Every structure is written in C-alpha cells, then in structure tokens.
Amino acid sequence: MDMTLTAKIKIYPTAEQAEVLKATLSAYRQACNAVSVVIFDTKVLAQAKLHDMTYRLLRSNYALRSQMAQSVIKTVIARYRSLKSNGHEWTLVRFKKPEYDLVWNRDYSIVQGLFSVNTLEGRIKVPFEPKGMEQYFDGSWTFGTAKLVYKHNQFFLHIPMTKTIPTVDEHNIRQVVGVDVGVNFLATAYDSQGKTTFFNGRKIKHMRAKYKRMRKTLQQKGTASARRKLKTIGQRENRWMTDVNHAVTKALVRQYGERTLFVLEDLTGIREKTERVRIHDRYETVSWAFYQFRQMLEYK
Structure with missing residues (x-):
C-alpha cells in the first residue's frame, strides 16, 4: 500500500537567485493564464491537441524552456478537469498566485545536498531547511511533482512524497481508535474498550482568538508596517499550529x-459545509490545520 504525504520545504536562494525564481514564477503564471484562455474558448482538454495549439506560443512569448511549457499545459488541464469533476460550471480559470509545478528529475532534483531547480536562466542550486525533513531522504520515499511557492517573501517547495508501507492485516490489529477533530476539543479518541480520551482545546482556542484580534487590529490600520507585522504574525501562528498538531498526534501514538x-x-467538503455556519463561528471551523493533523498521524 502506498502512503503519500506533502512535505513543505523552505529553500534559501541568494538575492540574485531569488530574482530569477520570481521571474520564472511570473512567466509560468502568465503562461498558465494564456493556456487557460485557449481551453476556455475551445473546451479542448486533450494534451496532444493543446500542445499543438500553444507550445510555440509558450516558448516564444514567455521564454519558457521545453519542459516548462509542457508543465504549464498539464497544470492548466488539471485545473479544468478538477473544475468539471467537482460539478462546477464551465468558467475561465485564472491563475493569480505565483506558483510553478516542477517534475522530479526534470525540473528539480537534489545535487550534493542542494535543491537543483530549473529556471528561465537554467538550473540553479539552492540550500534548503533540512530540519524535520531527514526522514524523506532515507531512500524509501519517491518524489512527485513539486510546487514552487513564493509567499511572505519566502520560497517553499511543496513536494508529494510517496512510500510503500505494508498493507494492514486485519488479524494483526490490536485495537481500533476513532478520532474526531474539532475546536473545543482538538481531538476526541474512542477506543475499542469504550474509553474516551479528550484533548482539551480551550487554551488553543483562546490563543487563536488572540491572533484573530491582533490581525483585525492591524488590518484596520492598513499601514505598511502593519502589513509587515501581519505577515510575521501569520508565520508565527502557522509554526505554533504545526507544533500543536505534532504534540497531539505524538501523544495519540504514544498512548495507544x-x-x-x-x-x-x-x-471532504468541510469548507462547503461551513457555509451553513454563522460567519462569526466559521473562522474557528475552517482555519485549523486538520489536514496537517491527519498527515502527521498517518506518518507517525
């Protein structure tokens, strides 16, 4: 059985490399929007046909390398297919965020402990944050198509990692534990013996409310310094949420x-379901990193 997790890895380009990456991200996004217009107008989703229709345009107008042009076409096709499979009406897909999809061993690889990333100006080698990522480099994980993301003046690689694990043998299971995640209780575990364990979220809820108030105050100010502070607070809250999820999942595994x-x-569909929740309460429901919690528990 295959298990896939997404590793979020921070990379540290030099100032010169950062400008190259920004230019690459910008060109990739613009190219995606150009292909999106073609798909929207023609409703063609076949990769071979779209290649014939857009490949030369992507190479000449956006200076994309051959593999980048192929990746752009695949990225846009995937977005439209997702639109159709989710039952949404046919509408023009717009790419607003700076992102770039990279194929393992074609667009990115690891060379002498550095990430080698394909750009408009060729490959550049950049160091990355190894803390917490050591387990992915033991040879048992395969690297999928990564997404290069630029957010809050920082670069990250989101890499899907796949590992083959033994199929669960029902006869080898000692006990079954059901886990519900929530706001008032971060996790509620029900085991086979009928025992319930609660992981109280009162302090966590209080801290999140504090962050929410801080953001609201800074947003109302609207100054440049307030916006910088908002970014700092967002990063701090994300690190804190990750630490909490790590502690709770570790405690679950240790206990059982x-x-x-x-x-x-x-x-699945949690965001759509929360449309029926009061706006005042919706933040509490959707802003916690439940998906990250699940990934951590799966790995542990």
Whole structure:
C-alpha cells in the first residue's frame, strides 16, 4: 500500500537567485493564464491537441524552456478537469498566485545536498531547511511533482512524497481508535474498550482568538508596517499550529501504541459545509490545520 504525504520545504536562494525564481514564477503564471484562455474558448482538454495549439506560443512569448511549457499545459488541464469533476460550471480559470509545478528529475532534483531547480536562466542550486525533513531522504520515499511557492517573501517547495508501507492485516490489529477533530476539543479518541480520551482545546482556542484580534487590529490600520507585522504574525501562528498538531498526534501514538488502527472522520467538503455556519463561528471551523493533523498521524 502506498502512503503519500506533502512535505513543505523552505529553500534559501541568494538575492540574485531569488530574482530569477520570481521571474520564472511570473512567466509560468502568465503562461498558465494564456493556456487557460485557449481551453476556455475551445473546451479542448486533450494534451496532444493543446500542445499543438500553444507550445510555440509558450516558448516564444514567455521564454519558457521545453519542459516548462509542457508543465504549464498539464497544470492548466488539471485545473479544468478538477473544475468539471467537482460539478462546477464551465468558467475561465485564472491563475493569480505565483506558483510553478516542477517534475522530479526534470525540473528539480537534489545535487550534493542542494535543491537543483530549473529556471528561465537554467538550473540553479539552492540550500534548503533540512530540519524535520531527514526522514524523506532515507531512500524509501519517491518524489512527485513539486510546487514552487513564493509567499511572505519566502520560497517553499511543496513536494508529494510517496512510500510503500505494508498493507494492514486485519488479524494483526490490536485495537481500533476513532478520532474526531474539532475546536473545543482538538481531538476526541474512542477506543475499542469504550474509553474516551479528550484533548482539551480551550487554551488553543483562546490563543487563536488572540491572533484573530491582533490581525483585525492591524488590518484596520492598513499601514505598511502593519502589513509587515501581519505577515510575521501569520508565520508565527502557522509554526505554533504545526507544533500543536505534532504534540497531539505524538501523544495519540504514544498512548495507544503499535498495531492500533486510527479511524479519522472524513473532512471532504468541510469548507462547503461551513457555509451553513454563522460567519462569526466559521473562522474557528475552517482555519485549523486538520489536514496537517491527519498527515502527521498517518506518518507517525
């Protein structure tokens, strides 16, 4: 059985490399929007046909390398197919955020402990943050198509990592534990013996409310310094949320031990469901990193 997790890895380009990456991200985004217009007008989703229709345009107008042009076409096709599969009406897809999809061993690789990334000006080698990522480089994980993201003046690679793990043998399971995640209680675990364990979220809820108030105050100011402070607070809150999820999932695994099958609630469509929740309460429901919690528990 294959298990796939997404690793978020921070990279540290030099000032010169950062400008090259920004230019590459910008060109990739503009190229995606150009292909999106073609797909919207023609409703063509076949990669071979779109290649014939857009490849030369992408190479000449946006200075994309061959593999980048191919990746642009795949990126836009995937977005439109997702639109159709989710039942949304046919509408023009717009790419607003600076992103760039990279194929392993074609657009990015690891060379002598550095990430080698393909750009408009060729490959550049950049160091990355190794803390917490060591387990992915033991040879047992395969690297998928990564996404280069630029956010808050920082660069990240979001890389799907896949590892083959033994298929669960029902006869080898010692106990089954159901886990619900929430706001008032971060996690509520129900084991096979009927025992319930609560992970109280009162202090966490209080801290998140504090962050929310701080953001609201800074947003109302609207000054340049307030916007910089907003970015800093957002990064601090994300790190804190990650630490909390790590602590709770580690406690669950430690408490119930090996050969425990954890069953988590299905959170598919959680954002759509919260449209029926009062706006005042909606922030509490959707802003917690439930998906990250699940990924951490799966890995542990």
